[in-house]
Amino acid sequence: MATPNNEQIKAIEHFGGVLLKAGAGSGKTFVLKEHMIFLTRNWIKEFGQSIDEDFSGFIRGKFKKVVLMTFTNKAAGELKIRLKKEFEDVLGSESEEKDYWNIIVQNLNYLAVSSIHSFCFKLIRQGYFRNTSAEQ
Numbered sequence: 001m002a003t004p005n006n007e008q009i010k011a012i013e014h015f016g017g018v019l020l021k022a023g024a025g026s027g028k029t030f031v032l033k034e035h036m037i038f039l040t041r042n043w044i045k046e047f048g049q050s051i052d053e054d055f056s057g058f059i060r061g062k063f064k065k066v067v068l069m070t071f072t073n074k075a076a077g078e079l080k081i082r083l084k085k086e087f088e089d090v091l092g093s094e095s096e097e098k099d100y101w102n103i104i105v106q107n108l109n110y111l112a113v114s115s116i117h118s119f120c121f122k123l124i125r126q127g128y129f130r131n132t133s134a135e136q
Contacts, residue, residue: 002030012038029079032068033086036111039066040087044100051099056107063110073115080113 004012008027011018012034020028043062047055068083070076087108091101112119123129 002027004031004034008034011035015039015042029075029082032079033082036066036068036083037086037090040104044097047100051103055100056103059104060107060110063107064112066111067119068111068113069116069119070114071116073118076113076115076118083111083113084108 004027008031011020011031014035018031018035020031022028039062040059043059047053047058049055068076068079070079084105087101087105091098091105094101114122
């Protein structure tokens, strides 16, 4: 596993929105996946209840509030692959919280990972924007 530098650590261990702007090969995908692992570990602590409670609904709610956007579909696809692999690796290495991580991996599809274009198109399709021009 790579070790993040100081700038990457600031982005990884951040609780608000994160905007990464950096050149190719600088570690943006690495930072985003590490940020999601960081947030997820904190959400497990925040849940603070028995796994028998609705942790699945809790984690779905958290994932639905996150949008990971990239410039290209190729980058979004790569990010999805790396996130799935990283979450599965954590599941395989955790012993105490294995049940939580199993539920987390099962709910990864609730995490929005897309290009900016795809995300905006999804908002338009869902009716968040409508044509208000006089030509209607």
